[in-house]
Structures are given as C-alpha cells and as structure tokens.
Amino acid sequence: MPAFDLAATPLRDLNHALHAVTPKTNDRAFEIRNPRGSHAVAVGCSEPVTVAVHGSVGYYCGGMNAAADITIHGSAGPGVAENMMSGRVVVEGDASQYAGATGRGGLLVIKGNASSRCGISMKGIDIVVGGNVGHMSAFMGQSGHLVVCGDAGEALGDSLYEAKLFVRGKVKSLGADCVEKEMRPEHLQTLERLLAAAGMAEVEPAQFRRYGSARKLYTFNIDNADAY
Amino acid sequence: MCGIVGLFLKDRALEDRLGEMLSDMLITMTDRGPDSAGIAIYGKATPGRMKVTVQSDAPRTEFPVLETLVRDVAGKSAPITVKDSHAVIEIDREKVDALRAAFAAAPQTFRIMSVGETMEIYKETGLPKDVVSRFAIRSMRGTHGIGHTRMATESAVTTLGAHPFSTGDDQCLVHNGSLSNHNNLRRDLLRQGIGFETENDSEVAAAYLTARMRAGSNLGEALTSALDDLDGFFTFVVGTKTGFGVLRDPIACKPAVMAETERYVAFGSEYRALVGLPGIDAARVWEPEPASVYFWDRDGAAGQAMLAA
Numbered sequence: 001m002p003a004f005d006l007a008a009t010p011l012r013d014l015n016h017a018l019h020a021v022t023p024k025t026n027d028r029a030f031e032i033r034n035p036r037g038s039h040a041v042a043v044g045c046s047e048p049v050t051v052a053v054h055g056s057v058g059y060y061c062g063g064m065n066a067a068a069d070i071t072i073h074g075s076a077g078p079g080v081a082e083n084m085m086s087g088r089v090v091v092e093g094d095a096s097q098y099a100g101a102t103g104r105g106g107l108l109v110i111k112g113n114a115s116s117r118c119g120i121s122m123k124g125i126d127i128v129v130g131g132n133v134g135h136m137s138a139f140m141g142q143s144g145h146l147v148v149c150g151d152a153g154e155a156l157g158d159s160l161y162e163a164k165l166f167v168r169g170k171v172k173s174l175g176a177d178c179v180e181k182e183m184r185p186e187h188l189q190t191l192e193r194l195l196a197a198a199g200m201a202e203v204e205p206a207q208f209r210r211y212g213s214a215r216k217l218y219t220f221n222i223d224n225a226d227a228y
Numbered sequence: 229m230c231g232i233v234g235l236f237l238k239d240r241a242l243e244d245r246l247g248e249m250l251s252d253m254l255i256t257m258t259d260r261g262p263d264s265a266g267i268a269i270y271g272k273a274t275p276g277r278m279k280v281t282v283q284s285d286a287p288r289t290e291f292p293v294l295e296t297l298v299r300d301v302a303g304k305s306a307p308i309t310v311k312d313s314h315a316v317i318e319i320d321r322e323k324v325d326a327l328r329a330a331f332a333a334a335p336q337t338f339r340i341m342s343v344g345e346t347m348e349i350y351k352e353t354g355l356p357k358d359v360v361s362r363f364a365i366r367s368m369r370g371t372h373g374i375g376h377t378r379m380a381t382e383s384a385v386t387t388l389g390a391h392p393f394s395t396g397d398d399q400c401l402v403h404n405g406s407l408s409n410h411n412n413l414r415r416d417l418l419r420q421g422i423g424f425e426t427e428n429d430s431e432v433a434a435a436y437l438t439a440r441m442r443a444g445s446n447l448g449e450a451l452t453s454a455l456d457d458l459d460g461f462f463t464f465v466v467g468t469k470t471g472f473g474v475l476r477d478p479i480a481c482k483p484a485v486m487a488e489t490e491r492y493v494a495f496g497s498e499y500r501a502l503v504g505l506p507g508i509d510a511a512r513v514w515e516p517e518p519a520s521v522y523f524w525d526r527d528g529a530a531g532q533a534m535l536a537a
Contacts, residue, residue: 037500
C-alpha cells in the first residue's frame with residue numbers, strides 16, 4: 001500500500017506516483033497523511049485506484065479525476081473534484097466554493113456543507129451534498145444531478161440548462177429560469193440510486209423537491225427576433 | 229489574490245506567542261501575494277500614552293531628525309524604539325496632535341503608519357519572511373493581530389500601498405479583493421474631513437469604517453453598513469483596540485476560512501495558514517458566510533456573529 005506523508009514528501013512525488021499507475025499496477029490503495037491544506041492533492045488520476053487522504057486539503061483536490069476513488073477524511077478547499085470525468089470523490093467534512101465545477105462525470109459526495117457555486121457549469125457529474133449548499137449553486141448547469149439534503153442558498157440553478165436539481169430543505173431563492181418541477185417516479189428512482197451510491201440510503205427520496213430549467217433563457221424565442 | 233491572516237486570542241497564556249504564531253501564518257500565505265507584506269499587532273497599553281509608528285525610506289539619515297522633532301514636542305518623555313525602517317514613539321496622548329503637526333511641517337519623507345494605545349503597524353514591500361524578520365515580529369506579544377501579503381491590483385507596489393491600512397486610532401483593515409466605487413466614497417469621506425495617504429481602494433474601506441465608528445457605530449454596525457455602501461469584491465479583516473471583525477461581500481469569491489477554539493479565533497485566506505495553530509484539529513473550522521458580519525470583542529460580545537443580509 002503506497003503511503004505518502006506530505007509533511008515529509010513533496011506533493012509532486014505523490015502526484016507522479018499516482019500518474020505512474022498503469023493497468024498492470026497491483027498496488028492500488030494510496031494512503032496520504034498530513035495534507036495540511038495542500039493544493040492539488042491527487043489531481044489527474046486516470047486509473048481505478050483508491051486514495052485515502054487523512055486531513056483537510058486546499059484547492060482542487062481530486063481535480064480532473066478519472067476512475068479513481070478518492071476519500072478526504074477532512075474538509076476540502078475550493079474546487080474539489082473540479083472537472084471530474086469519472087470515478088468518485090468523497091469529502092467527509094465540508095467543501096469550499098465551486099465544488100465539482102464543470103464536472104463531466106463520476107460522483108462527488110460531500111457529507112457536510114458545500115459553500116457557494118457548488119456544481120457551477122456541471123456537465124454530467126452527479127453531486128450529493130449531505131448538508132447545505134451556498135449561493136449560485138448549479139449555475140449554468142448543463143447536465144448531471146445535484147442532490148442537496150439540506151438547504152440551498154440564493155439563486156439556485158441560475159441560467160440552468162439541463163442539470164437536474166433536488167433539494168430536501170429550503171431554497172432561499174431560485175435563479176433566473178430555474179423553476180420547481182414535478183417529481184415523477186423516474187426522478188424518485190434516480191434519487192434513490194444517487195443517495196444509495198453516496199452512502200445516504202437512509203434519506204427518504206420523497207422528502208425532496210425537484211428543480212430544473214424553464215428553458216426560456218437558452219432557447220430561441222421567435223418573439224425576440226427583433227433584438228438580433 | 230492576496231493572503232490574509234488574523235488571530236484574536238482569548239487565552240492570555242498565548243499572548244507571549246502572538247507574534248510567532250501570526251508570523252508563521254503569514255509566511256504560509258506568501259504564494260498568494262509577493263509584492264508587499266504587513267502586520268498589525270495589538271500589544272500592551274500604557275495609560276495616557278499613545279504609540280505612534282513611523283516609517284521612513286531613509287531611516288539612517290531621517291530618524292536622527294525624527295528624534296530631534298520628538299524631543300522638541302515632548303522633551304525626553306517620549307522614548308523611540310527603532311526597528312529597521314520603522315520607529316515607534318511612545319508619547320503622552322495630548323501631545324500626539326503636536327507631533328503630527330511637527331511631522332507635517334518637516335521636509336523629510338517619513339510618515340505615520342499608525343497611532344494607537346496598543347496597535348503598531350509594520351509594513352514594507354517584499355516577502356512576508358523578510359518583513360517578519362526585519363521587524364522582529366516573532367518576538368512581539370499581544371492580544372490580537374492581523375497580517376496581509378499583497379498581490380497588487382488597484383494601486384502601486386509601495387510601502388504605503390501595503391496593508392494593513394490604518395485610518396483611525398487603533399484601527400486597521402486588510403483587504404483581499406477590489407472595490408469599484410472607491411473614488412466616489414473617497415470624495416464623500418474627504419468632505420467629512422478624513423485624510424488619505426494613497427490612491428488605494430482598501431484605504432477607502434478602512435476610512436469608511438473609521439468614519440462610521442467616529443459617528444458612533446461599533447465595529448459590527450460599521451461592518452454591516454459597509455455591505456450597503458461598498459461595491460466590489462472584498463474579504464476584510466478589521467482590528468480595533470479590543471475588537472476583531474470579518475466581512476465578506478455577497479458574491480464571496482475571495483476565500484476565507486475561520487477557526488475557533490476556547491483559546492483563540494483565527495482567520496486565514498486558506499486552511500494552510502491555520503494548520504500550525506495549537507489544537508487546530510479539534511477547532512471549529514468554517515467558511516464565513518457571504519454578506520455576514522462576524523466580530524469579537526475583548527470587552528464582551530465574544531463570538532457574536534450576526535446575519536446582515
């Protein structure tokens with residue numbers, strides 16, 4: 001089991017080791033200690049390895065992740081799992097702003113709260129937050145799911161495309177072109193699947209409300225033709 | 229970018245280590261801004277006396293002149309402590325105005341960085357580690373302190389453009405962000421008789437808070453009104469003689485992390501700045517909410533946070 005103590009080993013050694021993993025590598029369980037808020041911990045993993053980070057991290061942990069299963073036993077700074085492609089990133093604590101930004105796939109689980117702009121410009125990633133999310137979450141979200149077990153801050157889903165949003169608690173306000181939508185059986189199934197994948201199977205899907213795009217902002221309206 | 233750190237001690241047993249802890253926090257933030265660095269430390273008060281911190285670009289030739297000026301105003305009753313390019317004059321409160329007038333009339337280029345019963349400000353261009361060692365910050369004791377390392381955006385890289393900014397006795401402010409209505413505000417404040425040393429936007433924020441507090445607001449109230457009157461991006465950390473405050477704008481894109489234990493309240497632009505603090509693993513660590521005022525006061529009201537929005 002490769003172990004890295006970031007109090008003694010440079011971060012680049014860790015990321016080089018992660019990038020050197022090939023399909024033939026046997027040793028696939030990485031342990032990282034003393035991250036002490038370092039930036040870019042375990043970014044760019046492209047093989048199905050497991051990475052356990054013991055402590056809190058700074059910016060961009062797990063960024064660009066493809067295939068790896070990364071667990072942060074602590075809190076994460078801005079941009080955790082930014083542009084994730086696949087795999088899974090789990091934050092046991094809280095996450096700072098723009099968690100999962102621009103993510104194209106995979107699952108991001110934040111067990112605590114996420115702050116502002118969670119899932120901004122998400123493009124296929126699934127994000128499950130155990131607590132609350134801050135303002136402007138899922139801004140311009142294009143696809144994927146954002147599940148919030150707590151409350152959402154101001155302007156949820158502003159300028160939303162086709163990302164699907166589920167919130168169990170209160171929504172402080174909806175952003176432009178974001179509306180509440182009917183919860184149909186297929187949505188409840190999706191929620192059940194995502195909550196189970198996030199290890200939150202005890203949370204009841206029926207308690208959520210669904211939000212999505214009214215599709216008035218990103219589609220051309222013939223009545224506006226004069227404006228062009 | 230810019231990096232901010234702040235430390236407000238609740239446990240008096242930590243006061244001997246304030247300078248050391250704050251120095252380590254600030255040095256950790258060096259890569260957020262290499263242009264200039266500064267620290268405000270709130271130390272011990274002597275009843276009836278004020279500390280006037282003065283900076284000079286030519287201390288060797290100018291501080292002897294400074295000494296003469298001080299002696300003319302206060303005789304031998306005002307000891308001067310020189311630390312590199314800064315000098316701290318301890319003087320009777322009622323003689324501060326006369327000292328200011330004497331400095332203003334002198335042809336030298338030294339300038340007053342701060343005036344306060346307890347606060348001293350040290351700031352220069354260069355890296356935090358150099359600023360910290362030039363002014364022997366590590367050995368300083370005190371109740372609370374604020375540090376800043378700057379990546380300049382709105383005005384020149386000069387000593388005066390470095391943070392913290394002080395626009396009132398024992399008051400200082402550090403800022404990460406940029407204000408967009410600072411020229412208008414500066415004009416308003418000039419009309420109210422507040423003077424400015426620089427073209428810097430952050431100095432306007434400091435002066436704004438000073439004006440509000442002069443008009444009778446406490447630190448928390450002054451910060452709350454700042455949300456209505458300041459336009460732009462900001463994370464502020466503010467110090468007064470007994471208080472310590474934090475404010476982020478409603479967009480909150482400038483980072484901020486806070487930690488609180490029974491022994492201290494700490495602020496960092498990043499969690500990295502906090503990891504060396506005692507008991508950090510058991511601390512309550514959180515990201516301050518947008519458009520929310522946080523302030524603590526040694527004269528009570530500790531831990532108070534109120535939602536302004």
